[in-house]
Each structure stands twice: as C-alpha cells, then as structure tokens.
Amino acid sequence: MTVLTVPMAETGAASITRRTRVLRRLRRNPLAVVSFVVLALAAGIALLSPWIAPYSVDQTDFARTFAPPGSPGHLLGTDDLGRDVLSRIMLGARASLQVGLLAVATSLVIGVPLGLAAGYFRAWDAVISRFTDLLLAFPFLIMAVGLAAIRGASLGNAAVAIGIAQIPGVIRVVRSDTLRLKSLDFVAAAVVDGASDLWVLARHILPNATSVILVQATVAIPAAILGEAVLSFLGLGIQPPAPSLGTMLATAQQFAARAPWAAVLPGVVIMGLALAFNVFGDALRDALDPKGDRR
Amino acid sequence: MTTAERAGSAATLDTPVLAVRDLSVSFPTETGTVSAVDAVSLDLAPGEIVGMVGESGCGKSVTAMSIAGLLPGSARITGSVRLNGTELVGTRESALRRVRGKEIAYIFQEPMTSLNPVLTVGRQIGEVLQIHERMSRRAARARAVELLTLVGIPSAAKRVDNYPHQLSGGMRQRVMIAMAVACGPKVLVADEPTTALDVTVQAGILQVLRDLRDRLGTSILIITHDLGVIADIADRVVVMYAGRVVERAAVTDLFAHPYHRYTAGLLSASPTPGRHAGTDRLQEIPGLVPVLSTQPDACTFADRCPAADARCRESAPPLEVVAAGGTDHLAACWHPCPSPRSHPEEANR
Amino acid sequence: MARYLLTRAWQSALTLLLSTIVVFFGVRALPGDPALALAGEDRSPEALEAIRRHYGLDQPLPLQFAQYVERMVQGDFGVSIRTGTPVSSMLTTALPVTAELSILAILIATALGVGAGVLAAVRRGRPAEWVANGLALIGLSVPHFWLGLLAILYLSVATGLFPASGFVPFLEDPMDNLHHIVLPAVILGTGLAAIIMRQTRSAMLDSLSSDYVRTAKAKGLRPRAVITQHALRNSLIVVVTVVGLQLGGLISGAVVTEQIFGLPGFGKMTIDAVFQRDYPVIQAVVLLTATAYIVINFFVDLLYSVIDPRIRVTGDPA
Numbered sequence: 001m002t003v004l005t006v007p008m009a010e011t012g013a014a015s016i017t018r019r020t021r022v023l024r025r026l027r028r029n030p031l032a033v034v035s036f037v038v039l040a041l042a043a044g045i046a047l048l049s050p051w052i053a054p055y056s057v058d059q060t061d062f063a064r065t066f067a068p069p070g071s072p073g074h075l076l077g078t079d080d081l082g083r084d085v086l087s088r089i090m091l092g093a094r095a096s097l098q099v100g101l102l103a104v105a106t107s108l109v110i111g112v113p114l115g116l117a118a119g120y121f122r123a124w125d126a127v128i129s130r131f132t133d134l135l136l137a138f139p140f141l142i143m144a145v146g147l148a149a150i151r152g153a154s155l156g157n158a159a160v161a162i163g164i165a166q167i168p169g170v171i172r173v174v175r176s177d178t179l180r181l182k183s184l185d186f187v188a189a190a191v192v193d194g195a196s197d198l199w200v201l202a203r204h205i206l207p208n209a210t211s212v213i214l215v216q217a218t219v220a221i222p223a224a225i226l227g228e229a230v231l232s233f234l235g236l237g238i239q240p241p242a243p244s245l246g247t248m249l250a251t252a253q254q255f256a257a258r259a260p261w262a263a264v265l266p267g268v269v270i271m272g273l274a275l276a277f278n279v280f281g282d283a284l285r286d287a288l289d290p291k292g293d294r295r
Numbered sequence: 296m297t298t299a300e301r302a303g304s305a306a307t308l309d310t311p312v313l314a315v316r317d318l319s320v321s322f323p324t325e326t327g328t329v330s331a332v333d334a335v336s337l338d339l340a341p342g343e344i345v346g347m348v349g350e351s352g353c354g355k356s357v358t359a360m361s362i363a364g365l366l367p368g369s370a371r372i373t374g375s376v377r378l379n380g381t382e383l384v385g386t387r388e389s390a391l392r393r394v395r396g397k398e399i400a401y402i403f404q405e406p407m408t409s410l411n412p413v414l415t416v417g418r419q420i421g422e423v424l425q426i427h428e429r430m431s432r433r434a435a436r437a438r439a440v441e442l443l444t445l446v447g448i449p450s451a452a453k454r455v456d457n458y459p460h461q462l463s464g465g466m467r468q469r470v471m472i473a474m475a476v477a478c479g480p481k482v483l484v485a486d487e488p489t490t491a492l493d494v495t496v497q498a499g500i501l502q503v504l505r506d507l508r509d510r511l512g513t514s515i516l517i518i519t520h521d522l523g524v525i526a527d528i529a530d531r532v533v534v535m536y537a538g539r540v541v542e543r544a545a546v547t548d549l550f551a552h553p554y555h556r557y558t559a560g561l562l563s564a565s566p567t568p569g570r571h572a573g574t575d576r577l578q579e580i581p582g583l584v585p586v587l588s589t590q591p592d593a594c595t596f597a598d599r600c601p602a603a604d605a606r607c608r609e610s611a612p613p614l615e616v617v618a619a620g621g622t623d624h625l626a627a628c629w630h631p632c633p634s635p636r637s638h639p640e641e642a643n644r
Numbered sequence: 645m646a647r648y649l650l651t652r653a654w655q656s657a658l659t660l661l662l663s664t665i666v667v668f669f670g671v672r673a674l675p676g677d678p679a680l681a682l683a684g685e686d687r688s689p690e691a692l693e694a695i696r697r698h699y700g701l702d703q704p705l706p707l708q709f710a711q712y713v714e715r716m717v718q719g720d721f722g723v724s725i726r727t728g729t730p731v732s733s734m735l736t737t738a739l740p741v742t743a744e745l746s747i748l749a750i751l752i753a754t755a756l757g758v759g760a761g762v763l764a765a766v767r768r769g770r771p772a773e774w775v776a777n778g779l780a781l782i783g784l785s786v787p788h789f790w791l792g793l794l795a796i797l798y799l800s801v802a803t804g805l806f807p808a809s810g811f812v813p814f815l816e817d818p819m820d821n822l823h824h825i826v827l828p829a830v831i832l833g834t835g836l837a838a839i840i841m842r843q844t845r846s847a848m849l850d851s852l853s854s855d856y857v858r859t860a861k862a863k864g865l866r867p868r869a870v871i872t873q874h875a876l877r878n879s880l881i882v883v884v885t886v887v888g889l890q891l892g893g894l895i896s897g898a899v900v901t902e903q904i905f906g907l908p909g910f911g912k913m914t915i916d917a918v919f920q921r922d923y924p925v926i927q928a929v930v931l932l933t934a935t936a937y938i939v940i941n942f943f944v945d946l947l948y949s950v951i952d953p954r955i956r957v958t959g960d961p962a
Contacts, residue, residue: 411874414873
C-alpha cells in the first residue's frame with residue numbers, strides 16, 4: 001500500500017516563478033479570460049477605428065437622419081445629423097481609451113515617485129501627505145471645471161484633470177506598499193550591504209510594488225473612462241464635432257424620444273469597457289494575492 | 296431533557312466526563328481529501344488534566360475543535376464524542392450551540408486576536424452569561440468582575456471596562472479563561488494556551504488552570520507541542536502523530552519510559568537542563584510530518600523511524616497496552632523502545 | 645484621543661489654507677486682465693477701475709489675499725457676473741438642494757451597500773453572492789449620468805412614475821419634495837453603493853474568518869449574533885472610511901445629477917457658471933467644495949474615534 005505523502009513545507013526555491021503562477025491563475029479564471037478577450041478586441045477595434053470604421057465621423061446624410069439600427073448600411077443606425085452611429089461609437093471608444101490611458105499614465109508618472117518617497121523617507125511623508133490632502137479636497141469635476149475655466153475645454157485638459165484627480169489614489173497605494181516593503185528583511189539586508197537609498201528604491205522596492213500599481217491601474221482606467229464620459233457630456237471635455245461617447249449622449253438626450261438607440265448604445269459601450277476593466281482588475285487582484293487560492 | 300441538560304447531569308466518578316471513540320475527521324480540498332484525524336480515542340475523567348502533544352499538523356487542534364463541532368461545514372466527522380454521556384457527533388447545530396460555552400468551553404492560542412477589539416472585556420465575558428444563564432446586563436457585568444478576580448486579574452472592577460488592547464498578553468489570556476469558565480463548564484479545552492506568551496507569563500496561566508481544576512473540578516484537555524507544559528500540568532498524556540494516537544500514558548510513566556519511537560524522539564529533541572549542558576547534541580527527528588489523503592494500513596511514522604522494518608510499512612500497529620498499572624500505558628508500535636529512558640540517546644536503540 | 649484629534653485638526657486647517665491659496669491664484673491665473681474677467685457686461689474703463697479698486701487688484705498680492713480671506717469669512721463672495729446678484733444669496737438657495745440630495749444618496753447607498761455586502765459575505769459560495777457581486781460590478785461600471793437618462797426616459801417620461809425634473813422645497817410640500825428627489829438620489833447613490841458593498845463584503849469576510857469570531861462561536865452564540873455583534877461591528881470602521889474617501893466623487897456626481905434632473909442646486913449653478921465665465925461664482929464654488937470636503941472629513945475622523953476604541957483610548961489607529 002502506498003502512502004500518498006505530500007511534504008508539509010515547501011522550502012525556499014519554488015520551481016515555478018511568480019509570474020507563471022499568476023498567469024496560470026488568470027488563465028484558469030473564466031471571467032478573467034472573457035474580460036481580457038473583450039478588452040483586447042475593444043482595444044484592437046478602437047486602435048484601428050480610423051481605418052476600419054465604415055463611415056467618416058463627420059459624414060452627414062440629411063436624407064437619412066434618425067435611421068434605426070439595422071437600417072441598410074448603418075448597423076447601429078444614424079443620429080440627428082445622419083451620421084453613422086457605429087462609426088462614431090468606434091471612434092468615441094478610441095477617444096475614451098486614449099483619455100483613460102493618458103490620465104492613468106499621468107497619475108502614475110507623478111504618483112509613483114511621490115508614493116515611494118512618502119513611504120521611504122519620513123520627512124518627505126509629511127509634506128507629500130499634505131499635498132495629497134490638498135488634491136483630495138478638490139473633486140475631479142470641480143478641478144475640471146477650474147481647468148476649463150482657465151484653459152478652455154479639450155481632450156487634453158480632460159485627461160489632465162482626471163489624471164491629477166487620480167494622483168492621490170496612486171500615492172496612497174504606493175506609499176502603503178513601500179512602508180510594508182521597507183520593513184522586510186531583504187531591504188535591511190541591502191542597506192547593510194551598502195546600497196544607497198535610490199538603489200534600494202529602484203531595485204528592491206519598486207519591482208515588488210508593481211503588483212499593487214498594476215491593480216491600481218486596472219481600477220483607475222475604468223474610472224478615467226467614466227470620468228471622460230462625464231466631462232464630455234457636460235461639455236467640459238472633448239468638444240463636438242470630435243467624436244466622444246459622452247457628447248453623443250449629450251446630444252442624444254435632446255432627441256431621446258425619437259432615437260432611443262442613440263441614447264442607449266453609447267452608454268452600453270462605456271459600461272462595457274468599464275465593466276471589462278473592472279472584472280479583469282478583480283481577477284488580477286485575486287491572482288496576485290499571495291495568500292493563494294482562497295476558496 | 297434537552298441535550299444541554301443531559302450533558303450537564305450525567306457525570307459520576309466512574310464515567311468519563313468526555314469520551315471520544317474512534318473519532319475520524321477528513322476535509323475535501325482542491326487536491327483531494329485530506330485525512331486529518333484517524334480513529335482517535337481518549338477519555339477525560341472529572342477533574343483530570345489530559346495533555347495532547349504532537350508536532351504541528353498532527354491533528355491535535357482538529358481533534359479538539361471537532362469535539363464541539365467547531366470545524367467548517369465541509370469537514371467529515373465520524374465516530375463518537377460523548378460529553379457526560381450525551382452524543383455530540385451528528386447533533387443538530389442548534390443543540391450544539393447550547394452546549395458550547397455552557398458544558399464545554401475553549402481557550403485559544405492567540406489571546407489578542409481571539410478577543411473582539413471593539414468590545415470591552417466585561418461585555419465579552421458577560422455575553423456568555425447572558426446567553427446561557429439569561430442574566431441581565433448588570434448582573435452579568437458584576438459576575439464578570441468576580442470572574443476576573445477569580446483568574447487573578449488585579450483591580451478587576453476597573454479592568455472590566457477595558458478593551459483588549461489595553462491589557463497585556465497574559466492578562467488577555469486570563470480574560471479568555473474567565474470567559475470560558477463563566478458558566479461553569481465541565482470540560483475546558485485549551486488549545487496551545489501558553490504558546491504565544493512569554494515564558495514567565497506561562498507559569499501564571501498554567502497556575503490559573505490548575506486552580507480552576509482544584510476549585511471548580513473542571514476537566515481540562517490541554518493541547519500543546521511543548522513537553523514542558525505537559526510535564527508541569529498534565530495528569531495523563533496522549534501523543535499524536537499524523538492524525539493517530541501513538542501513545543497514551545500517565546505523565547510520569549511517559550517521561551520515564553516512552554514506548555513509541557516517536558515519543559522517544561520527541562523527548563530526545565527537547566533540551567533538558569543539565570543533560571544537554573555541554574556537549575550532547577539534541578537529536579532531531581529527520582523528515583517532515585506527512586499530510587495524508589487516506590490513512591494507510593501502515594505505520595505513519597515508518598519513514599522517519601530508526602527501528603522501522605518491512606512489517607511497519609505493511610500493517611498499522613494497533614494501540615495496545617504495553618505496561619499495565621494504575622493507569623495503563625498504551626502505545627501503537629511494532630518495535631517499542633525496550634528500556635526506560637535513562638539517557639536520551641539510548642531510548643532509540 | 646485628544647492628541648489624535650488635535651493632529652487632524654491642524655492638518656485640516658493647513659489643507660484649508662492651502663486650498664484657499666490655490667483658488668485665489670487660480671483666478672489670477674486666467675489669461676489676460678483679471679479685472680476684465682470679473683467685469684461682465686460693463687467693460688468701460690470706469691467700471692474696470694471700480695472693479696480693480698473693489699478687489700484691490702492693483703495692490704500687492706499678499707494684501708489682496710488678506711482682503712480676499714477677510715471677505716470670505718464675512719460671507720462676501722462677490723457678485724455674479726451673470727445675474728448681478730450676490731453670490732452668497734445664490735448659495736443660500738442652492739446649497740440646501742444639494743445637501744438634501746447628497747445626504748439622501750449617502751443614506752440609500754449605505755443601506756443598500758452594507759446590506760448587500762453582508763449578504764454576499766454570509767452567503768459565500770451561494771448564488772446570492774454572485775448576484776450581489778455582479779450587481780456591484782455593474783454599479784461600479786455604469787456611467788451614472790447615463791443611468792439617469794435612462795431612468796428619466798423609462799421611469800418618468802414613459803411611465804410617469806417620477807417627475808422628470810424640477811424641485812420642490814421640503815418645507816413647501818414634503819411628499820412632493822421627496823417625490824422629486826428620490827430618483828436622483830438613487831442614481832447618485834448607485835456608484836457609492838457599489839463601492840460600499842464591495843468594501844463591506846471584503847471586511848466581513850475578514851471578520852468572519854477571524855479568531856474572535858471563532859471564539860464567539862465557541863461561546864455558543866447564535867449566527868445572527870455572531871454576524872451583527874462581532875463581525876459587522878468591526879466592519880463598520882471600513883464603511884465610514886469609504887464614505888469619507890468617496891465624498892469627492894459624490895460631489896462630482898451631484899453636479900452631473902443635478903444637471904440631468906434639473907435640480908437647482910450647487911452643481912447646476914457651477915455648470916452654468918463655467919459656460920458663462922462667471923468667475924466669482926466659480927471661485928466661490930471651488931472654494932466651498934474644498935472647504936466642505938475638508939470639514940466633513942474631519943468629522944469623519946471624529947466619528948472614527950467614536951467607533952474604534954483603539955483610537956479613542958490611545959490615539960493610535962491599530
């Protein structure tokens with residue numbers, strides 16, 4: 001009779017690297033796979049939209065305004081000026097993704113170094129924390145309002161406003177992880193070996209903090225997309241006639257009775273994008289959780 | 296009679312207050328079923344302190360938790376657990392709840408996390424009284440103060456309104472004990488009660504437990520991996536390995552002459568003052584405790600045993616008497632240690 | 645506790661001061677002559693001169709700032725370019741609307757969020773959990789102004805269940821007031837409810853697997869008592885934190901919601917002001933928002949210390 005023994009302690013050197021383990025967990029999670037596929041498709045379509053959209057976004061057709069979805073030549077119908085809804089949605093999605101990524105990139109570029117500094121150097125922590133408090137005091141919409149008042153409304157300003165509003169979140173997350181990592185033994189070992197602060201931060205702390213940064217990004221991007229939609233809807237972001245899902249909803253509001261699809265579809269797309277990011281973000285967070293498969 | 300009433304009334308000097316027979320516990324996991332406890336039997340007489348000893352993962356905590364049905368719902372439990380003659384295995388949850396805290400109580404290893412941080416110590420002790428004895432808040436609080444004094448906490452009247460984080464580790468553990476004995480349970484299960492405490496504090500806690508046994512007649516099942524604690528407080532000892540009981544004896548008998556090779560190994564691996572003073576090495580037991588999916592028909596210690604042979608790997612040795620006496624000494628070993636332990640290394644030859 | 649509150653108090657005060665400075669310089673950052681920006685219709689040299697004198701624009705900056713703060717404290721926020729009325733009176737009519745909307749939204753969101761979160765945690769692995777999680781994800785991802793549009797389309801215009809827009813002051817007609825504000829409040833609270841639900845669920849899961857819950861079970865407590873007295877008690881801290889953090893998002897949301905539902909609140913005032921370049925109003929709005937946020941968060945910290953005895957007694961959050 002064989003005894004099925006499994007050693008209780010898995011000593012040190014794991015034959016599977018962490019990245020492989022995370023990827024494996026993601027692959028096994030159906031929600032993660034589906035959302036990733038959706039995102040990849042959306043990104044692909046959005047990226048290629050200027051070339052694959054059936055119509056130009058400005059192409060009006062006053063003979064065929066308010067055509068319902070399924071009309072010949074217009075899969076998703078046309079809007080009040082006869083413009084193809086599908087094409088506008090595709091390019092609008094592109095703009096949303098652009099703003100989303102730009103905003104999050106901005107917040108990371110500024111927020112990560114600040115977060116690292118705040119977590120690592122006590123003196124800087126006080127200053128940076130006050131700075132974070134200050135940023136938090138201005139809700140992103142109010143900030144966008146302010147920026148629009150000063151510099152006018154545009155895609156760029158919208159991205160900046162959203163990006164700035166997300167900095168506090170990044171700082172907080174990076175700072176907390178830096179504090180945690182700083183107290184771990186391998187950092188002490190590096191310091192004892194004579195590593196400079198910058199070396200420790202760059203070579204030891206930052207690489208280990210990438211997982212929280214990644215998770216933060218996947219949470220921040222859908223928020224940024226939703227933020228862009230709000231700003232364009234209010235007229236504080238992308239200006240018409242440039243395509244944007246938010247402005248589409250703004251104009252559709254007026255004609256909601258005649259063309260309900262124009263009011264529903266852009267919203268569905270926004271929600272779809274945000275949902276895919278959120279679902280993937282959740283799956284990613286679970287996969288990165290060192291506590292393993294929590295059933 | 297309700298389960299609780301029955302469980303409270305039946306103990307006499309002859310019948311054990313807690314009788315565990317052939318208790319087996321297994322869990323389904325992602326990699327298959329894990330057998331944590333295999334056919335464990337033990338008795339607890341009124342006013343007796345029995346120690347359960349073994350390494351981490353040997354199933355002692357699982358055994359203890361399964362007695363009052365405190366394991367997660369996925370656990371499969373077979374066998375019999377009789378508390379004052381009343382069967383607990385297979386009883387409905389609502390009936391078990393009446394027994395918990397009233398007839399059988401627990402204290403755990405980590406007093407800091409085992410107490411609710413946002414409730415006062417008095418509230419938490421009073422809770423048990425309010426549920427089982429239907430006391431009013433006021434009466435419960437007054438009784439809580441008495442209990443705190445009973446377990447040796449000074450200024451009990453002030454401490455009763457403290458929060459757990461305001462107390463030291465030793466005091467928190469005393470609070471846990473006060474909470475446990477509030478309703479006068481017949482059995483107290485102490486799962487590693489001193490492990491998380493400083494050595495100097497440990498003695499105090501063990502003294503509290505001893506006092507409770509002397510004054511209230513509470514039977515105590517104390518689980519630990521620390522042989523020193525066993526030597527200090529236990530009357531009888533049960534040694535567990537890989538889910539099975541491998542030896543059972545009165546505490547002095549065990550230390551004088553361990554029969555199972557694992558027990559001998561455990562004793563050799565523990566430093567004894569004077570003996571290992573200069574040159575003698577502590578003997579470790581090579582290998583690791585296995586996690587078993589099914590309990591095999593073989594000795595689970597065979598892979599690590601210096602005296603193992605083919606027979607050990609082919610059939611499981613039964614737990615039988617190796618030395619009769621006032622308290623029988625039982626061991627489950629095909630090749631038990633022949634001579635009493637005069638020198639640690641000799642026991643394993 | 646006193647030490648903790650004192651620290652938070654001076655931190656809040658500092659942030660408030662910095663915000664004021666930021667807003668002050670924000671207006672000065674406008675391209676061109678600030679007097680022109682503040683002028684409005686009448687741009688004659690005399691009018692501009694009067695403005696310069698009133699706002700002290702030819703004075704050194706620190707003096708301007710001092711005057712500015714002095715006026716703020718007295719409640720003088722200037723005069724609206726668009727309407728000519730004092731900004732402070734505009735605020736008095738607009739703020740109650742926004743306040744009612746926000747408070748109602750928070751109440752609804754907390755009730756829904758905590759309820760759903762507890763349910764999801766307690767019914768782990770059962771269908772109820774998946775449903776609750778799914779709803780929360782959707783609530784997080786849906787653009788709530790779109791939801792508002794749909795709600796107006798299908799719940800107001802199509803079925804007439806709720807009024808599509810407008811506001812009735814509470815003192816005039818309580819029932820009608822609620823009738824008008826319930827839908828916007830629900831829409832506004834959706835996102836917050838989703839966040840609260842997820843945080844509550846996570847905190848409950850942690851509590852339920854904690855040692856003190858094990859102790860509670862070992863004492864023979866009934867499941868409901870374990871959940872409410874022990875697990876939930878400890879999770880409330882998380883809920884309070886979340887609401888405090890999300891306040892900024894709530895204010896942003898209120899702006900949009902008011903716009904869609906035509907509620908004459910703070911938010912609508914802001915949007916109108918932006919498009920009409922009504923700088924005194926914009927300035928007042930931005931400053932007030934920041935102030936509100938800082939003050940409310942300070943009270944949240946106070947509330948924190950009430951709920952968590954570890955802070956109350958030692959001044960140190962665990």
